[in-house]
Amino acid sequence: MLSHQLLRNHAGIVLIGDYGTLRLLNEVVRDVNERSPLVRDKEGAFLVLAHDARKAYEQQREIIQPPEHFEEIGVRYGVAILWPVLLPQQRMLRESLAWIDHGKKHQAITYALEAVIEEALREDFGSREPAVTEAWQRLDPAHLGFFERLHTRGALFCSWTKSQRRQLLPSLLWSFHPLFGVGAGAYPFGPNEQVTPEDLAAWEGYEWPDPKL
Template sequence: MLAYRLLKNHAGLLLIGDYASLRELHEIVHDVNERSPLISEEDGPFLGLAYDARKAYERQREILQPPEGEEEIGVRYGVEILWPVLLVQQRMLRVSLGYLDHSRRHQAITYALEAVIEAGLREDFGAQGQTMVDQWLRLDPTPDIFEKLDSRGAMFCSWSKAERERRFASLLLSFDPLYEHYPVCPDGRRAPESVSSRELEQWSGVDWPDPCW
């Protein structure tokens, strides 16, 4: 079973699972990575989800002991993942399944991951939770989406907690190929919280700052 714990500053979540669940996620992501027509880079960022899951169940990230008196829960393992990274990875997983022969194993772990993400977004962003969920589900994982993630991830890491709360929905919206054609203010400018093309260009190819998670 997968679970989560929120990280600080709206940065993302600690993805938590037992050994079997994380091993299953690792195997399914590898399978999809090898067969999906949407993935052009064999050893690219999508496979990072499998890497994170493996590092967790190999006890190289966080190890969570069961609460005192509830030893039956067993030891679980966790790995920190930034919101924009996880949301793009998950959408690539979900949409790729539509192009592939797959089993209930694929669906089960994909739904489990989606349930964790949805609950995490709603808890982390409160009144804006539904907006974040809507923007996440709108992400269209075109083959170049991970190239777009490079600048958007760097920008996200540079933001304060307050900026992430205000601007994360706009950052997710900016993955849309038609984003530049969306309505702007009457004077031709976007709202202050919107992500501009100029900002994205400034963050392209830049090392990601410490996300303070």
């Protein structure tokens, strides 16, 4: 079973699971990464989700002891993932299943990941959750260069304050679209809550700042 803990400052979540669940996530993501025609860079950002799951169950990230008096829950393992990384990864996983033969274990772990994300978004963003969820669900990994756009968007996100992340994450997700910035009124955000091409260009070639987790 997957669960989560929120990171500080609307940064993302610690994705938590037992050994078997995280190993299944690793196996499914690796399989999808290898066979999906949507994944063009087989060593890219989507595969990082499998690496993160493996690092977690190999006890190289967070080790979460069971609560006092509830030892039957057992030890669980977690890994921190930022929102602008996890949300595109999940969309790649979900959309890829439409293109490849897959079994019930693929659907089971995909639904489990989606359920954790939905719960975490409601908890983290409150009244802003519908806007974040709409932008997340509209991410289309079939577009060329989908994950290549992650570098500048991740860097910009890490540079933001807590309040900026809450307000601007939907616009940041919309900016993954290849027509981002083309034409007035293309995105449903006002002038004070809009990520611009200039914002992203300023982070081209720069490392991501400390996200202050």
